[in-house]
Amino acid sequence: MKKHSAVACISQVGLFSKLSDSILKKIAPISTHQEHFPKGSIIRRPGDGKDGLIFMDEGSAKIYSLNAEGKETVLGVLNQGDFDGQLNLFQDNNNENFVQALQDTYVCSINRKDFQNLLKKTPDLALNLLNSFGQKLVAIETKSIRRNSMSAKERLLAYLEDLAKKQESRTVQLKLKKKDLASYLGVTPETLSRQLKSLEKDELISVEGKRIKIQ
DNA sequence: CCATTAATAGGCG
DNA sequence: CGCCTATTAATGG
CATH class of the missing domain: 1.10.10.10 (Winged helix-like DNA-binding domain superfamily/Winged helix DNA-binding domain)
Structure with a gap:
């Protein structure tokens, strides 16, 4: 396993990339480092009790949901530097999506409460988060338009x-x-x-x- | 190796 | 285009 630096992990996440070093250093100690997931293993599943943000340090993962008949619908891919799990930053409930490692993957995470506290103290981070949401919305919109037209x-x-x-x-x-x-x-x-x-x-x-x- | 899963091919509505 | 079935390829133990 390669040597892992907390700040390095965080700084390559798009959400955090424009923040100053001093802020990154504040984030690093409260984020969980660094979990390994072998290829094919499930990183998140509905009802696993985990909350908060995950970011991809190394590897990739797919996000999918299951319908009533047990069929899989792939919602997206997480690559190095991507993050997911924002939805449950704002509520206690887990969402219904699975996240599965496509290769051997390393994931960092930060729990909901810590992230919320950080958000309050860091306006720049809140702004970045807003922009990231905007980008995700555009991506979803694009996908939807393509599907229909x-x-x-x-x-x-x-x-x-x-x-x-x-x-x-x-x-x-x-x-x-x-x-x-x-x-x-x-x-x-x-x-x-x-x-x-x-x-x-x-x-x-x-x-x-x-x-x-x-x- | 064998067994399972993934990818392709062809037919049909 | 989706659904079904058959065959082949790739994968993993």
């Missing part, structure tokens, strides 16, 4: 373009299994498989397993 093929391509921008490369690496990506995009795995083929035939992309090159 774009074909599966267009949605897939738009997703890949987003990923290319995020990963800063025309060759993207899927973190999700294709069946999970299908769930995220709101299509069946069969449809995803066919659309990938179709995009390849259009010479818009080329696929090698989970590596996809965008032309």
Whole structure:
């Protein structure tokens, strides 16, 4: 395991990144460091009694929920520096989502009460939090619009373009299994498989397993 | 290895 | 496009 610095962990989280060192040093001692989750293990589950914010120090995770029939709906992916669990910062109830490690993952967390106290004393952090919420809202909105107005093929391509921008490369690496990506995009795995083929035939992309090159 | 899960293919409504 | 079934590929123990 790599050497872990509390401040280093926190400073790479987008939510905290613009804060001054002196504030980071205040956050570090009250956050929990550093929990390891092996690939496939569940980081959060409904009713686990854990509250507060989690942030990804290393690795990635998927957020999903289960419907009444036990089917999984993938809501999103957490990558290094992302955070989740904000909802229960403001209420006592746990939300109904699962978070599962996609690779061996290290997670830092801060509990609700500590975070709330910190928020009161740190206006900059409150502002950052507000901005982060705004970004999440925009992301959810984008996803919703795509779902309603774009074909599966267009949605897939738009997703890949987003990923290319995020990963800063025309060759993207899927973190999700294709069946999970299908769930995220709101299509069946069969449809995803066919659309990938179709995009390849259009010479818009080329696929090698989970590596996809965008032309 | 074997067993399970994931990915693909083809047919049909 | 989703659903179903069959086959193949990949994964994990």
